[in-house]
Amino acid sequence: MFKPRPVEARAPDERDSAESLAQTLPPLILAAEHLVNAFDMGVHGRRRAGTGEDFWQFKQYGPDDSTTSIDWRQSAKREHVYIRQKEQETAETVWIWRDDARTMAYGSVREGPSKLSRATVLSLALAMSLSKSGEKFGLLGQDEKASTGPASFNRLVDRIGTMQTPSLQSLTSANRLSNKSTVVLISDFLLELPDISDVIRHFVNLGCNGYLLHIADPAEVDLPFQGRTRFLSMAEEDSLTLGRVEAVREEYQTLFNAHRTAIMSLAENVSWDYTFHRTDEAASIAFAKLYETLNIRGAAK
Template sequence: MAASLPALLADAQHLAATILLGEHGRKRYGTGDEFWQYRGAEAGDSLRAIDWRRSARADGLFVRQTEWKAAQAVMIGVDDGRSMTYAGAKSRPSKLRRAQTLAMALAILAVRGGERVGLTRLAEPPRGGEAQLMRLATALMDDHEGGEYGAPVPQVLPAGSRAVLLSDFLGDPAGVEKALAQAADRGVKGALVQVLDPDEESFPFDGRTVFESMSGALRFETLKAGGLRAAYLKRLAARKDQLRQMAARAGWRYYCHHTSDAAEPALLWLYRALEKGSS
């Protein structure tokens, strides 16, 4: 774990650096630090509120207003099931490694944007600061026994927060549906990011093939793998449509990412999706 941690952080920091870090503020007067506008002084304004330097350039008095900004919580869930360790080629990262990298890059953007971030698998509440990033990276790289397919951790998300679930979503969808329903009840908006290897998307297998789960518990042999392609692709399309519908009912968004693709577009989509979900 210690050997992999620096590489994960380096990949995530490089990925995060490609995204123009925006702000999650709303354009209205409030208690933020970022300047918004000047307005004319009104009865009731204190002398301390008046911007004397700006007022000296005009005939009236002006008050400096800052933009309203409140720290929000971003909760991230990364599927650690055995199926996520699959990689169809040595030149591609595993689904788990890509999900971990996207999760950490998103956490870096959130923390540096002044927000709190946490993992759904941790009991600790979301926090801000650089130290939190190290805690999250360590937790993501923690090697513990998972099932064949992962499921969202049944944790109560902070009301009004935003959340991201990264998984291949190839297991029982009942856990995902339950998690989304609970999130919707608490006003939590977010996104489902389905991470797939391109082999899982195209099913390039033909002839005699032995299919085995990552744990080795499931095994299936066929002499005509190509004959299974149509049925497999139909079921995969049905699963994607089911995920889209579940996300839509909860007010969430859905995105499918392939490990053969660059990670930057996925992170940019995710970052923008969370910004829209916060408005």
């Protein structure tokens, strides 16, 4: 699959990509920490009523509420009848998979983020936020148990910096997930739809919930190039030259949007969540959707 990259901006090989990522991890961690701190201060968690033991709030009694939940002491102090709600126990484990295929190294703006760096920041921010809230997480496709806390986050950072991520297709061999797990897949999803569908169906059959975070470079969406342009394949040593790239822009955008819509439909058909994110947008936009959809609680006190 050809990517809209000018010939002078040749993709790095896998070793260069790995070394480059390892060198940039510290600033990416700082960027992730900035995201998490902003949401801890501004959102204070997304708690829900449930069957836990921790008190959450008093709520006015409604026709769908059980009479056994009425708090008679509080009701006696007020004009209406109130129930005592408890915070929902979160028994889920969040498994994170961040694609590091060669296509993820693409970045059309020299000073802007590549798809890989943006995916890494969002993965780190998600893990950091889960760690601070006391919820279990782990890297999908790695031989380790999910856990939480600073040590778990540091282990995740080390694995991201030193180990190659397994391919999306290989995730169909991941069978040790409980049916209360949530799978977060972060990728450009430049794969055939049947391959993506097989992975989603595998986790659905395990009883997992899921979240697809689809990342794209703005040049991949808009194809903004003009005139004669040579495109280099990110995955193979191959190239394609177009005499007037603007002549195929509309057809290209139609195909790109059709692929994006098809991926979204795959998610919606199994009640998974889907977010499309361009790297020229603020990382906080994508993280906000992750934060809210996964119902991450405020940092543990």
